[in-house]
Amino acid sequence: MPYLVHSTEDREAMLEALGVATMDDLLVDIPPHLRVDGIDLEPGLSEFETMARVRALAGRNRVFEDRLWFRGGGVYQRFVPAAVSAVTSKPEFYTAYTPYQPEASQGTLQAIFEFQTLIAELTAMDVANASLYDGATALAEAAMMAVVETGRRHVVVAGCLHPEYADVLRCYGDGRGFDLRVGLEHVGSDTAAIVYQQPSFLGLLEDAAGLTELAHRHGALGIACVDPISLGMLAPPGEQGADIAVGEGQQLGLAASYGGPHVGFIACRKELMRRLPGRLVGEGHDDLGRRGFVLTLTAREQHIRRARATSNICTNHSLCALAASVYLTYMGPDGLRQVAEVSYQRAHALAERLAAIPGFELPFPDRQFLNEFPVRMFHVEHHLARLRAAGILGGLPVGPMFPDRPDLEDVAIFCCTEVNDPAALDLLVEVLTASAASVNTRSGAR
Amino acid sequence: MPYLVHSTEDREAMLEALGVATMDDLLVDIPPHLRVDGIDLEPGLSEFETMARVRALAGRNRVFEDRLWFRGGGVYQRFVPAAVSAVTSKPEFYTAYTPYQPEASQGTLQAIFEFQTLIAELTAMDVANASLYDGATALAEAAMMAVVETGRRHVVVAGCLHPEYADVLRCYGDGRGFDLRVGLEHVGSDTAAIVYQQPSFLGLLEDAAGLTELAHRHGALGIACVDPISLGMLAPPGEQGADIAVGEGQQLGLAASYGGPHVGFIACRKELMRRLPGRLVGEGHDDLGRRGFVLTLTAREQHIRRARATSNICTNHSLCALAASVYLTYMGPDGLRQVAEVSYQRAHALAERLAAIPGFELPFPDRQFLNEFPVRMFHVEHHLARLRAAGILGGLPVGPMFPDRPDLEDVAIFCCTEVNDPAALDLLVEVLTASAASVNTRSGAR
């Protein structure tokens, strides 16, 4: 049987060594009425047949060519250096456990220490942890840090936060006992934190420095939810007064993979360090003075503190963090800036061209953006279907996500990255121009 | 620049350490009229653009679904356990050099020692070497062993040998000074060896024991060129008196890859051991009595013996041999037999069904075969085109390969393996039945 290692003889020899006749003699503690005999599942398949089935399922999904992805909304197509998966597919990394025994885990530990440094540098914060599940839960953890730090129970959202992140914040708040209020009008002396996404879910730049200042004026924390690639060119949260910075690391070398696994990161000011959730790796030394790395400040953690831990995080997203480290190390500061700049320029060139299509408009023409931006296009679903037919994964229609924002009806957000070469942009514009013309003809010009 | 490691500063510092001003000062030995400045090639691309170009080329090839491959002729589609590439993609294996320093190469050396054993077991011969380039060159090396061993200069081919293998034998013979004669009528006192392929290129079984006996009667060697998978069920060369056994190992876990890299193997009787070409790994011990493995009998080899070496082999196909070892170890004797048997049964079921199609026939109905067999089908190219249109890689038309064998006109050889599931067989038969009907209608029944 696949993945099992014993022959019948092995099993018999072991039973004999145990002095029992059958396996049932080892199961005596299980009340007979609870015993079942097997599982209601078809018998196992050969690897060949297994993979044929799995491939058939994969084949029932449509994979868009990478250069024709213009959809983001939290998950992006980017160039991933081959080095990334060459590292993460090393069994010494991917089949190790959490590095409890430092002497036998220096590889993982040093990699995490480097990740912590990379994230701290990227965000311009003092410290970062070993990783969290994703951007949304990282934001929830940050909110809970603020709730504990301030002893207050309201978290205010500024600007347009990713609706799934808002859902997750609410779900955590419902349990932990804090609530989410949307809009700066709610800021007051009971505010634990102001949370902002930079750029916002719609791709627009917020006045980050102003928001953190506002938070501090009210004794609240400023929590930034950032796009890690943007930080190659954009002012980082640490330069704008944020107390905690979180984000989603998918863009740093991880496949879209239908939404996961990706990786959340969290970084903060030194003063908040002992409130950080999850794992932290620190530098240490052995009795010969050799440097090594070790899980540290574990007194925050569930396995030591149990009910008084700062979080329940145990398994986190270490291998994804490793991918992000390889990615950032490959890019270096200049490479990362170039990736951000190329994305910026292409998105702006595209925005200008889309705005010029009759019937299309940029709904927030005065707002700055980076590489993702909203476009208002009458009959948005029609246009997206046309794009799909042309093999293009068009922008994300956001209207249905915000039923109480009529200004977002018929709006889709488009993104560009270094994978969307100029010919891909041309194709997109061509298909949308034709699609707009057909709509305008049918429905009369707007 | 990709894959380079120095900064301009590094280069300058090194030049300075050398006490020279520019790189040109290091190139003084090159006569100025021979110097060029650069290469007439476009500048390098980013990894993203490089891979886009390479993927575009890959996209210009048609990949047939594995279960719809019925074409063999020396390269076969088979189930390859994921374990194979998981091992061969380990950088410790694939980025090591030939194991010259045994203490730092025990991984490669032990793997080769195991390969030698696996091949010796499979062929039922005494010893095997570390690998050769492919089946064709392995056969040429075997012929040269026989020429040296017997001091004779003619090699006789029995039965239908793969035409490319025959070409390679001829090319080696033209240089080394032996010639190839096709047909047993040429066997005589000047024959160095009788060479036979089992099963033959057409898939038919030869009387191997009879051929080796004939060879020995004339003081010649019997050289078998075998299909390694077949040896899961078929009598191996060692059981049939062969002196040297060679073959192509592609089926043992290697991708078709448009014909290479694959791997040749060669095995022989103990008495011929010191005539083997290429690398041999043997067991040894260190001063603490620990067992280790080491390149041995190097006195046969070019780097020691130079002009008196048994061959010029230096780099061989080690990593492909590793793949074959993983494959054979995964299968074990019972797994290998099952693979051979399943292929056998499917091929026989298919042959019966194809023979039943009006206008098709088995040209050698009295000959035994395993999993590849010839079918005569009037208008063979038409039928193959119909198959291609249905996404099927049909049998290999062999007529053009044997212009002097009119009996092979309109013949294609079909193969089956464990990847061709019954539904694939049904589809093949269905398409061919329709195709035959259309030809018969157009051209009148045969």
Add this chain to the structure above:
Amino acid sequence: MTEPLSFEKSRSALPPPRLPQAGVQTDAQLPEEHRRRRPPALPRLSEAEIMRHYSRLASMNYSISEQFYPLGSCTMKYNPVANEEAARLPGFAGLHPYQDEETAQGALELMWRLERALCSVVGVDRITLQPAAGAHAEWTALRMIQAYHRARGEDRTEVIVPDAAHGTNPASAVLCGFKVVEVRSGADGRVDTADLEAKLSNRVAALMLTNPNTLGLFEREIAEMAEMVHATGAKLYYDGANLNALMGVCRPGDMGFDAVHLNLHKTFTTPHGGGGPGAGPVGVKTDLVPFLPRPTVECDDGAFRLDHDRPQSIGRVRSFYGNFGMLVRAFTYVLAMGGDGLTQASRDAILAANYLRHRLEGVLDLPHEGPCMHEFVASARNLGPHGIKALDVAKGLLERGYYAPTVYFPLIVPEAVMIEPTETESRATLDAFADTVQAIVELARRSPEDLRAEPRSLPVGRLDEVAAARNPVLRWRPNGRDATASSPHEPVRSDTVNDRG
């Protein structure tokens, strides 16, 4: 052998990698006030150096691919390589989570089928695949239980957790706003039902249990406990970390558990990744189904869709639909194993644990009577007279090429050494391991100071964890060391607590 930090190898003048140029016309420029002032001090290294760096780091790890990893409670079993191939397929890895459902039918079907298969294994009605790990799953389950009680107008504020429970159990309860009440284990290592009776009340929302329990023992009175819990209106939650004992043997759902989590990164062979990503599906009985996170995956006439319209749902516990890549791996494993294979796996896991336990009789202390299930807890207290602790045994194993068992967990066993061999280790490996423990115990008796000096042949010796925590250096700094790092190094305290699972 040590390896410098990537930052320490960086050279400021190294040019960046070649990357695509924009190739478009635009006058747009990011305004100065939004521009980053100081570039991040990421390292500048060539690809060749990066690969060498990580290859060397990799070689400093122990992993299930090379070492026996008998880490109790963690189920470190063989990770099939076919699973990795499956997850890498472009048809899965290349899917955007917001693709239209018609273009992701294969992915949705996979999730739907996986849900059904896991339902069969644990005996529940529906499963959410969203949670990212075990702790996340615990919390998700408690959130559903909380929502259930609230929907009935009850505000239950307590969660009962055994003293032997994994640390994530109480932590998850607190994160969910509950007060944790601890229930004692009896002398036989099982929940003290009298104490449980005493702790139960209508304030209690749930009892969190794992079965086999943390000691690897089956809770014989599980059915009775379920009845007690249900009688007070509370729910019974199953921590699935120990499910590897039970597949095809018995089902948490049949025992009376209302919510059941599974660690795909334990029982279902998704690799642990040096600390994740994992995947922690949660299964529930009908009562709790309305509260499942949204969206769920539904099938109408062979068409698969995401159902967001679940008014009583607790909402989302993370973005998108779960760690999909891990679900692909687990699904591949389930197909290959089948019902028969999974059943045999659990039986073999139990057999291996009992065999190894038997081999260690008289070598280490075995505080509880067998048979055990898939793991067992030994104790190194028999070595106390020699000044040897569980930690020293662990380090001795590292020195000899084995990863260490979980030590100092559960807290109720002094000098705990928790061993889980799993079904994928050969008898030869189990025997060699037992012999090695024996050799270490002999060394402990003969010359304990030598054992306390181990490991000696690994990249580092025992690190001074106390000093590391007192002056935490959590990152490299461009200009010298981290501000908080100042004190000189002190010798290792060999009693450093090291209790994880």
Add this chain to the structure above:
Amino acid sequence: MTEPLSFEKSRSALPPPRLPQAGVQTDAQLPEEHRRRRPPALPRLSEAEIMRHYSRLASMNYSISEQFYPLGSCTMKYNPVANEEAARLPGFAGLHPYQDEETAQGALELMWRLERALCSVVGVDRITLQPAAGAHAEWTALRMIQAYHRARGEDRTEVIVPDAAHGTNPASAVLCGFKVVEVRSGADGRVDTADLEAKLSNRVAALMLTNPNTLGLFEREIAEMAEMVHATGAKLYYDGANLNALMGVCRPGDMGFDAVHLNLHKTFTTPHGGGGPGAGPVGVKTDLVPFLPRPTVECDDGAFRLDHDRPQSIGRVRSFYGNFGMLVRAFTYVLAMGGDGLTQASRDAILAANYLRHRLEGVLDLPHEGPCMHEFVASARNLGPHGIKALDVAKGLLERGYYAPTVYFPLIVPEAVMIEPTETESRATLDAFADTVQAIVELARRSPEDLRAEPRSLPVGRLDEVAAARNPVLRWRPNGRDATASSPHEPVRSDTVNDRG
């Protein structure tokens, strides 16, 4: 740490892996006389055991991925991981060599483009991509030269090879039916042109040279030698193992070489695989084009095809079209590097070699004057008085985490230590290596017996190669040891010759 053989771990009762069943109806049965009688004694192991086995073997190797590998003549440079990704693409890996040409246009185009790119690098007219390795390429080139002479009615029987040449050169010549005539190297390490003059005659078919030569020195009089050779009607053959010095710097074709081989597994970063597969294209000038192996790849109006119709061709040197997977890798590398990158690579390789040579001045003997090209040959004869040989220096390097340089090659330098750093090692690595050699030399002086006992920390110490060769055990045997293995183990002879390249 050692690892048993897979055969030694096998258990006869282990069931085989699950495999597809035939699922078809047929009465056919292989007749008894064709059936195998005794099954092959392949090991029976579970997948988990197999993966553990090979993971452990892998960890016993030094490789360019983890260690500096200054193996002279072998150009062990960084192997880009993108190349591996390219070769794995189904559009390449999944192609049958006998697919119709219309369905393999991308593959044919890749070969066609690679041929053109390599022509530009070395300055020839056409290239065959068929040969599998360097030695195969040498032989292929000689076969073409032989066919050329024969076509002109000349039966030339001799090939001239320098005394410093790689062993494959004379071996290939002999395999091709030639008599080998050796030409001396002069005191400056270059071909003695007077001796060459003496050896040339109308019996000579070719002179085989490499430039830079085996000592890493550029043959300054190459143009003159080419003229001498051509004057006698012979051809000049270029052994491309040392091409890494010359890309964008100068071209063998311009120097007068008629046939030029390239080792894609050296200069063009296809990985060495622990001993192959490689790829050894051979380029030729117009004269030799008709004799190229068939088929060649041609392009007519954008359509690519295989040309089998080449009446003067020497035929085939192997099956199919070459090691296509390696061609994909090399092509990917060439695209990424471009003309500018390849040029810089050669310049950096020369710089690194000179820098390292400079760092070793006064540490080892440097018998020839610099500057060198991409490699250099040092000698350990300065350590002779301490009883230390090149081999001991090599083993000392292994002990300290470096692979060893090529030793005892070329034969014309006593105690040769041939070092090729390549362009992909950082200055920090070169410095650390030089320091290590220095430390070894100091140890050699201080306590040579300690050095001679090295390596001590690797899986095995020095193996007794003489005993291994005297009683060769070349395979495991089901029932005990190989018949030929009987003698007791003798101590290592430290002067074991170890001359490869």
